[in-house]
Amino acid sequence: MREINSQQAPVVIIGGGIVGSAAAYYLARRGVKAVLLEKNTIGVEASGRNGGGVRAQCRVRIERRLAMASIKLWEGLEAETGMDMEYTQGGNIRLAATEARMAQLQAEAEEELADGLYVELWNRDELRRRAPYLDSDHFIGAKYCPTDGVANPILATWGIAAAARKAGATLLTHTEAVSIETQAGQVTGVTARTPDGILHLETPRVIHAAGVHTPQLAQTSGVQIPIKPARVFVAVTQPVRPFFTEFVSTHDFGVYFRPARKGHVHIGSVGIFDETFDKSTPDYALPRLATAARLVPALRGVSFLRTWAGILAMTPDHLPVIGPVDGLEGLILATGFSGHGFCLGPIVGKLLSEMILDGAPSINLDALNLSRFASTVQSPTSPSSNRL
Amino acid sequence: MNPEPVHTDIAVVGAGPAGLSAAVAAAVAGASVTVIDAYSQPGGQYFRQPNPAVDPDPQEPRPRAGRELRHKAEAAGVRFLNRTVVWGAFEDLRLAAYREDTAQAIELQADAIILAPGTYERVAAFPGWTLPGVITTGAAQTLLKEQRLLPGQRIILAGTGPLQLVTAAALVKAGAQVVAVLEGASPGEAILRQPGQTLAAVWGQSTRLKEGWQSWRTLKKAGVPYHRGWGIIAAEGKDSLQAVRIARLDRQWRPIPGTERRLEADTLCLNYGFTPATELAQLFGVQLHWRPAQGGFVPRRDEQMQTNVPGLFIVGDGAGVGGAELAMVEGQIAGLAAARQVLGDSTLTRRIEALQPALRREQRFQQFYARLFTPGPGLDELAAGDTPICRCEGVSKATIVQTIHAGADTMHAVKAVTRCGMGNCQGRVCGPLVAAILAQETGQSPERVGQFRARTPIFPVPLTAFTVLTTEGAESAESRN
Known part of the structure; x- marks a missing residue:
């Protein structure tokens, strides 16, 4: 394939899912016009294929903090972007069919209330009263969070991407990043395949948010990601x-x-x-x-x-990988969301923009750094409490 | 509630000319055969039987021929599952079906499967095309054949192909007032341009020619105008159809300015050809290729009608539009080939080979026919910005065009963002219309644009129908009780 173009970009974002689109959006709002590369069209992978849950409850602490901050953003996102995302706060019910499950929900509720997330524990009678549409014979109780809700995953991702474009970001679809170039421990550029040929972008910073396709491309810069x-x-x-x-x-x-x-x-x-x-x-x-x-x-x-x-x-601990990579200046990862990424998309996009513009994110993300996998100690997170 | 997965040597999906022929051939050769069909009586659209309450003993040649074929099948031991919709296709040649009258879930496992799913009628989107009173020609034919009902009082047929002619004649015979028949193509010109090919193609097609000639005579006698090179450009009416606007078309099917006329009618029957129903083939992972003369994307097959999936055969219009005669020859070949595979009976080879001349003859006719009756690009340009394209979800052409230009430039992305094709019809009606718009707006070929991907279930099925499938674990064991 011939090289059709060589350009410079302040930031290159790889992946047009909700995280990459939100990063492009928040960067553009602060004047940094990133170039986003998407191999297909916007939001057609996990970002557009999930259940659309926008939920803070039933998460481990670091994710809870992120989700609560993200929901604050969700509340204003449609008005801010002028895009319909079918976002509603209809509440979230996590059911318990066993005593063990109920005990787990109770323990979670204590942590959540301590962190400032309002939740309610329902016994079977309360469940019957509050969710009469359920065949409550199957359940002994539930935990309920009224500020959780849903959005249309496709329209939300699409809307955020459209807003990013409107704010000045360049979104290149049908453009597949094929390598990340480095020199002396510093990112120097990204090469991509477009329908018309090869595109080379010179850039000092890459946000790599290509979901399940992240590891393969990261390997081109020597980075191993366990996804x-x-x-x-x-x-x-x-x-x-x-x-x-x-x-x-x-x-x-x-x-x-x-x-x-x-x-x-x-x-x-x-x-x-x-x-x-x-x-x-x-x-x-x-x-x-x-x-x-x-x-x-x-x-x-x-x-x-x-x-x-x-x-x-x-990821092995079912928590995302977000942040810089030790020993490789300029590469920021935001991937491996393990099924919890949709709700977190807006806040993660915003924090990525802060890493680039302010040097550090306003919520500490050290616990989510890739380096955690280098040590033999794995996060004690129970995967099952963290699903969805 | 759930029976065990039913095993059959050969499962045939669809009981039209292709499916019935396949079933008879395979069963006579000694295989156990089960035919699954969505209608209450075998025959498909071509051999459609009248409702027994309306006409218990039809004398028309087609229902009679259909019944004869069905009796042959029954005599050979073919088992029929009528009113049963196949909604899923899974590994190891398994089919998931739902019987509508008994609300019964059925899973069928076969050593060979012959798909004979038929086609969907292709419509055109123009201003007013969703008005009550605008129907497909096939729907008019169904009303007439099955219920002996007329779709309206003053009827116009528009589109292309001999179905228009045959249906118009049947409507006239049943007492309807047919205002006009509009044939968008100008088949006479093509015939005159290529007399040699015409002769080669129609050689041995006396039944077809006779049927066409008789229909033509019926229309002439009733004084029904048959306009070649004319088409609909809009339908008008407040709550239902009152009139249509028509125009003369150029070779590209674009209306010629200044030729517009208005005709009053309460019913408009449309048929612009057929799209093969490839959903089950897609779910099985069959390779499709683009063959516009056969209706669009059609399965790749070998000479015995077998696909790239071993043991999976596809026949009839659902494998490429070619009409009932071709469908029946293909059905026989696939029935014999599947039986040979399942029974290991190599003596059937000779009989398969003996059918090759008939196959060639019908294929020749199909190619000739496709040249005469293929709509031009002008047909896809009739819709206005506010014309609905997806009627299930109410998506206009303008919305689709806007979305494409905003970057949703694949069939999947248009569907995801606009909801086009997400309704009850699963994009069967709007799919070809969206593909044409996408091709036009992006300058891509229809082949590259592709089509909506089939999703399980291919027809809406009650949640309870899903519980029949084999699963692992306690959870599923519980749900099977």
């Missing part, structure tokens, strides 16, 4: 008359469900992690998704319209 693909499933029903507002999930049954604006109900799998890049829906995913009909009687006569799969970027 594996994990396939998860979502189904959508035909529209029904709205009968609930909450994002509801249960790890005991391995399923979540939530309403969408036009009355469709999205149903997703929890805890099925196929290590594959294949985005088809295998047969065994379907009964799991149909479990929702057992838990919600109103869904029993309803039909599925379609299903899809998304590929998550999983």
